[in-house]
Amino acid sequence: MANTPANLIFIPAPGVGHIMSTVEIAKLLVNRDKNLAITVLIINPPSLGSGSAITTYIESLAKKSLNRISFLELPQDETPLGDSMSSSAFYKEYIISHCKYVRNVVSDMIDRSGSGVIVGFVIDMFCTCMIDVANEFHIPTYVFFTSNAAFLGFELYIQTLCDDQNQDVIELIHSDTEVLVPCFIKQVPTKVFPTVIQTKEGLDFLMWSACRLREVKAIIVNTYFELEKHAIESLSTDNTIPPVYPVGPLLNLEDDGKLLADDVISWLDCQPTSSVVFLCFGSMGSFDEIQVKEIARALEQSGYRFVWSLRRPPSDQASKVPSDYKDPSVVLPEGFLERTAGIGKVIGWAPQVALLGHQAIGGFVSHCGWNSLLESLWFGVPTVAWPIYAEQQINAFEMVVELGLAVEIKLDYKRNVWDKAIDAHKDHTVIVTTDEIECGIRRLMEDKEVRTKVKEMSDKSRAAVVEGGSSYASVGRLIQDFMGNISGI
Structure with a gap:
């Protein structure tokens, strides 16, 4: 098994911070295990035009291939989505519109002899629609959560409030009160709730994402135990939440x-x-x-x-x-x-x-x-x-x-x-x-x-990221998780 080529499909959201973090974890994984190879599928951002920081960065990625990391730009639909959509609804549909291209790429990889086994999809927190594509090929899905463990717990808690307790969250956010959220020790004022849940459309998007997070095999978070001890322990003791791997801090320290x-x-x-x-x-x-x-x-x-x-x-x-x-x-x-x-x-x-x-x-x-x-x-x-x-x-x-x-x-x-x-x-x-x-x-x-x-x-x-550190150990367990999928696929 040790010599079996193991491929991962990474799908970051089309934003500089999301893509950069994805590249950093990809580099970390291939450096830790020589049998891993990663293909990063790039979704171009909508309507930004040429010359923006995002498009410039994506273009630079597409032109190079790091050791066992390759980048592939997905095609972009020319037909614009509905102008009447809210931004969150547009974003969701925009990501969904790329599922067919991901499906084609994966099908080609599987048909290609000698390309190795695809052991997992690693998808961005905003690309959870790709779970459906992975399921079609019976490939396990992992979410890469580019924010922190506390916000992951917050998002899942809001979904519980809506679905299990029938709480009107939009009303709650305007109530100027404080809420006890399990992943925080201190009560969280509603005035610091994120802007996305100020509208029904935004809340629907957050709830859709949170529901799908519970379906994946594990959630990889760009944080470390020493920073978010309470939040990580809170997530780890909730059996309705997939296993959480804190692997951070993932930083691009080669910034020019x-x-x-x-x-x-x-x-x-x-x-x-x-x-x-x-x-x-x-x-x-x-x-x-x-x-x-x-x-x-x-x-x-x-x-x-x-x-x-x-x-x-x-x-x-x-x-x-x-x-x-x-x-x-x-x-x-x-x-x-x-x-x-x-x-x-x-x-x-x-x-x-x-x-x-x-x-x-x-x-x-x-x-x-x-x-x-x-x-x-x-x-x-x-x-x-x-x-x-x-x-x-x-x-x-x-x-x-x-x-x-x-x-x-x-x-x-x-x-x-x-x-x-x-x-x-x-x-x-x-x-x-x-x-x-x-x-x-x-x-x-x-x-x-x-x-x-x-x-x-x-x-x-x-200390967390070097040998003997908490995140170093967590990355090791994550790689074992990936490799354990070889026999099951």
């Missing part, structure tokens, strides 16, 4: 810092250790001009050194992806760049890993995407939480309240970058004030207790 202007790195090289605040809000994060000015005034008043990745909001509804300003001064307070020239840098897109790993960075103002939080913990850089969309409010609550590994600017800030209809129903746009931002930055840079805890967690994250 050379893409950043040399003058920024040179400037950071001249700054004192842990003295610079880094502001970055992810691949989808941007703010309107009024909010940008509040951030600028807060930075100036705080007096701290800073590097600010400032992105321009999407210029049209179709693209949805922020871009860089040709001249950022058009949205900044008059004279801001001149007054802060000695203590700060305003840049566009930022290679986040390269910056977080620089010794001058002392704090991170973040949207609390899970990959970003894992990166900040790896480098021992404390975070101030400013969530924007998706499950980021839950992530922020876990880091600030549950684990004490971050401070907050505003945990319940929400701006849905996909469903403008949700924002349209709000009475007004929430503006986080200069004082709130400045206060958060000061706590970030001055809270020695949080800084110490983050440094300790940094050591634990690095």
Whole structure:
């Protein structure tokens, strides 16, 4: 059995964070077992056009083949799906429309002599429709959950509330109360529930995903036991949930810092250790001009050194992806760049890993995407939480309240970058004030207790992935699980 070729089919969701994490676990698995080979089936994102960070990254993957990892771009239907659909319904149908292409690829692989046995589908948390394709070929399915164990438990708990307790979750989210969720020790305020469950369509999508999660053979989570001990134990003791393999942190530490202007790195090289605040809000994060000015005034008043990745909001509804300003001064307070020239840098897109790993960075103002939080913990850089969309409010609550590994600017800030209809129903746009931002930055840079805890967690994250560590052992058990499928297929 040891010499039997074993193939895995990976299907990530079409987003940079999801694809990057998938590539990292693929590299980890083939490095740990020489008998594994992986084919990553790439679903191109809809309606982003050429030149976006996502399409550029996908194109770069499709052109190379790592050792025993190959990438195959799936065809894309030219016929657009219904314009009247909500974003969540569109996304679900968009992924489903690719099932036929996956079916064709797998059929060809099985027909090809000498290609080895397909021992599993490893599908993204948002691609659970692919379970049906795997079942057609009698191949076991695993879910790769790119967020954290606490959010996995939250999603499954919400599904239980809906299906088993007949709870009106949309009503609950507007009730301004707190709920005891098994994967959290602290009660979770409904105000930090994710934006997706504010609408019936979004809730239906979450419930569909959660129901299907219970059907898979196991769930692989990008986390580690030392970080989410309570959540992982909570999931492991629930016999309605498949086995959970914590395999993280899975990080792309080869991020190309050379893409950043040399003058920024040179400037950071001249700054004192842990003295610079880094502001970055992810691949989808941007703010309107009024909010940008509040951030600028807060930075100036705080007096701290800073590097600010400032992105321009999407210029049209179709693209949805922020871009860089040709001249950022058009949205900044008059004279801001001149007054802060000695203590700060305003840049566009930022290679986040390269910056977080620089010794001058002392704090991170973040949207609390899970990959970003894992990166900040790896480098021992404390975070101030400013969530924007998706499950980021839950992530922020876990880091600030549950684990004490971050401070907050505003945990319940929400701006849905996909469903403008949700924002349209709000009475007004929430503006986080200069004082709130400045206060958060000061706590970030001055809270020695949080800084110490983050440094300790940094050591634990690095210990988890080396031989003898918790995630290293979990990956070993996962590979045994894959290999055990050979006889059963």
